[in-house]
Amino acid sequence: MGMDFGSSGGKPGRAQPSMNVTPLVDVVLVLLIIFMVVTPLLAKQFWIHLPNKVEKEEPPPSPDDDTAVVVSVTKEGDILINREKVADAEFSAKLKRVLAAKRQRTVFFDADEEAEFGNAVKAMDLARGGGADTIAVVTQPLPR
Amino acid sequence: MNVTPLVDVVLVLLIIFMVVIPAMEKSAQIELPGIFNVDEDPKGKTDPWTLALTTDGRMFFEQEELDQDNFRTKLNDALVREPARRLILRADRNAHYGKVRKLFAICQEIGFPGISLRVNELKDGKKQ
Numbered sequence: 001m002g003m004d005f006g007s008s009g010g011k012p013g014r015a016q017p018s019m020n021v022t023p024l025v026d027v028v029l030v031l032l033i034i035f036m037v038v039t040p041l042l043a044k045q046f047w048i049h050l051p052n053k054v055e056k057e058e059p060p061p062s063p064d065d066d067t068a069v070v071v072s073v074t075k076e077g078d079i080l081i082n083r084e085k086v087a088d089a090e091f092s093a094k095l096k097r098v099l100a101a102k103r104q105r106t107v108f109f110d111a112d113e114e115a116e117f118g119n120a121v122k123a124m125d126l127a128r129g130g131g132a133d134t135i136a137v138v139t140q141p142l143p144r
Numbered sequence: 145m146n147v148t149p150l151v152d153v154v155l156v157l158l159i160i161f162m163v164v165i166p167a168m169e170k171s172a173q174i175e176l177p178g179i180f181n182v183d184e185d186p187k188g189k190t191d192p193w194t195l196a197l198t199t200d201g202r203m204f205f206e207q208e209e210l211d212q213d214n215f216r217t218k219l220n221d222a223l224v225r226e227p228a229r230r231l232i233l234r235a236d237r238n239a240h241y242g243k244v245r246k247l248f249a250i251c252q253e254i255g256f257p258g259i260s261l262r263v264n265e266l267k268d269g270k271k272q
Binding site: 022025026029032033036044045046047048049050051073110111112113114115116117118119120121122124125128129137139140141 | 150157164177180232237239248249262263265
């Protein structure tokens with residue numbers, strides 16, 4: 001890794017300018033590797049529950065059901081608790097009350113076919129923020 | 145001239161690109177949804193299977209593009225081979241929920257107890 005002052009070739013007595021890029025490349029590579037390692041660790045997860053087949057024997061919860069809490073998202077991105085439209089800002093507080101009233105900790109979730117996945121995830125996020133321990137997705141479209 | 149460090153660096157670069165390029169090519173660009181209440185880091189759990197869903201509805205399982213039919217068999221094989229391994233879904237936030245639900249339905253039928261969504265964590269006060 002020594003510096004080569006060009007004494008081997010060229011005119012005698014005059015130093016050839018040369019730059020040693022090895023340490024620079026070394027540092028850049030280490031940085032690259034650090035980022036490659038760190039980036040996947042920054043990605044977070046959000047676990048949702050798929051009700052298993054035994055549970056599926058029961059009919060899927062309907063939004064009109066009095067005991068189940070069903071959160072759904074419309075095509076436009078509005079969030080409904082059972083049949084009632086709730087503004088995003090009030091959602092958490094409202095869901096807390098509904099869960100307490102129905103003595104539930106599980107929220108069933110569905111969204112419109114055309115709804116954006118990002119909006120659906122936002123609603124699940126709000127539901128968890130509103131105290132839903134388990135978020136179960138309903139895999140058949142809900143009755144409208 | 146001592147070429148050893150140069151060759152060293154070039155070889156490392158070569159290896160890095162050999163590793164990174166196949167990973168970049170096959171899984172298409174996906175914009176993850178951002179949320180606030182993320183799960184605690186799942187420490188000690190096994191590395192999950194990865195599913196991906198793009199905006200235009202293409203599906204990937206472990207970087208391999210699949211259609212509806214062989215998707216089901218692939219997932220089934222995966223579950224039979226390693227029943228304890230979880231499933232993680234990277235879906236684009238602009239994808240239609242109908243596609244995602246179909247995927248959930250397949251996973252449910254096969255018998256996965258749940259699925260993790262890969263998300264970006266948002267901090268308070270930061271809007272998407």
